[in-house]
Amino acid sequence: MIYISTALYCEAQPFIRHYNLKKDMIESKFQIFRNDSILLIITKTGSMNAAIGVTYLCTGHIPGPSDLFINIGICAGMNNDISVGTLFLCNKITEQVTNRSYYPDVLFAHPFLEGSIISSPNIINNKREEKYVNGKAGMDKECLIDMEAAGAYQGASIFFQPHQLIFLKVVSDYGTGEKVTPEKVTDLIGSNIEKITSWLEQIHRNCLVNQISFLEEEEECIRKVIVNLQCSVSMEHQLRQILRYYKLAHGSFCERLNQYMNNPDMPCKTKTEGKKYFEQLKSKLI
Structure with missing residues (x-):
């Protein structure tokens, strides 16, 4: 208000x-x-x-x-x-x-x-x-x-x-x-x-x-992304902010994240590879 x-x-x-x-x-x-x-x-x-x-x-x-x-x-x-x-x-x-x-x-x-x-x-x-x-x-x-x-x-x-x-x-x-x-x-x-x-x-x-908080199911999805993409602290912060906007506009994001994590290249083997997939994920969510 x-x-x-x-x-x-x-x-x-x-x-x-x-x-x-x-x-x-x-x-x-x-x-x-x-x-x-x-x-x-x-x-x-x-x-x-x-x-x-x-x-x-x-x-x-x-x-x-x-x-x-x-x-x-x-x-x-x-x-x-x-x-x-x-x-x-x-x-x-x-x-x-x-x-x-x-x-x-x-x-x-x-x-x-x-x-x-x-x-x-x-x-x-x-x-x-x-x-x-x-x-x-x-x-x-x-x-x-x-x-x-x-x-x-x-x-x-x-x-x-x-x-x-x-x-x-x-x-x-x-x-x-x-x-x-x-x-x-x-x-x-x-x-x-x-x-x-x-x-x-x-x-x-x-x-x-x-002010938007995440449910336990949503937190589990976020943790899965962080681990699979080898996210840095900065990347995690960006991800959480983007997901707050997504949740405000569209509701739950778990299905979207799980679909993306089903990629056969997951988990990423290097941080460089993780950054590449992180940018792709961002473009799909924004």
């Missing part, structure tokens, strides 16, 4: 359209939209609302170890050289009120820019003399500003491990008082929707694959 939180409906709308999400009419505390693999909650603005909303969602739908959480929305950019519409993956989240910082694990390869974000309870005016942490530090001109990331992190971190938490923000303005309409917000998120969803679905598949 992929869990998505946004503050506003206009931020959620591109995801609702893309995934054909339906509103959960039973829920009355928050707007929740869903399908078989996506849960999306609109928390309203502010860090506290984000924390409460995410906690509410995850309490009613307990996440598993292969699930992902994504908080997405607009933000202000403190650097005028960054174009409106630029998408960032946040690697550091600072809560303005407490000066506490949180660090989502960025373990997956991604196509985005990375940046830090400050969650403020108020709309920040981008002035060089602006103070943001207990009046002690000037505004970092390279950072992003929003109102929800810190709260969403605190709520989600109760249910997810740091590597399952993803924070994506789209620059909508520069904090200089310009008006950002709901239509513009939807367009900004929507212009990035394909890049976001294709990446999310890819890493979610990887998480699912890594």
Whole structure:
């Protein structure tokens, strides 16, 4: 399952359209939209609302170890050289009120820019003399500003491990008082929707694959292949990963492996010969 939180409906709308999400009419505390693999909650603005909303969602739908959480929305950019519409993956989240910082694990390869974000309870005016942490530090001109990331992190971190938490923000303005309409917000998120969803679905598949375990019968088939092909540790790791994908897509692989192992050249006499047959086997399974 992929869990998505946004503050506003206009931020959620591109995801609702893309995934054909339906509103959960039973829920009355928050707007929740869903399908078989996506849960999306609109928390309203502010860090506290984000924390409460995410906690509410995850309490009613307990996440598993292969699930992902994504908080997405607009933000202000403190650097005028960054174009409106630029998408960032946040690697550091600072809560303005407490000066506490949180660090989502960025373990997956991604196509985005990375940046830090400050969650403020108020709309920040981008002035060089602006103070943001207990009046002690000037505004970092390279950072992003929003109102929800810190709260969403605190709520989600109760249910997810740091590597399952993803924070994506789209620059909508520069904090200089310009008006950002709901239509513009939807367009900004929507212009990035394909890049976001294709990446999310890819890493979610990887998480699912890594959770797949093998039955004893399947383990016996794997051991037979390892012995007959004189597999190295690296080859065994590749084989197991390929078989996880195969099992996810097609079910049991035992019959396929047993057919291949009936080759009269088995077991292989040398490691070089084993590598040749291993490559052949890979091509049949992928």
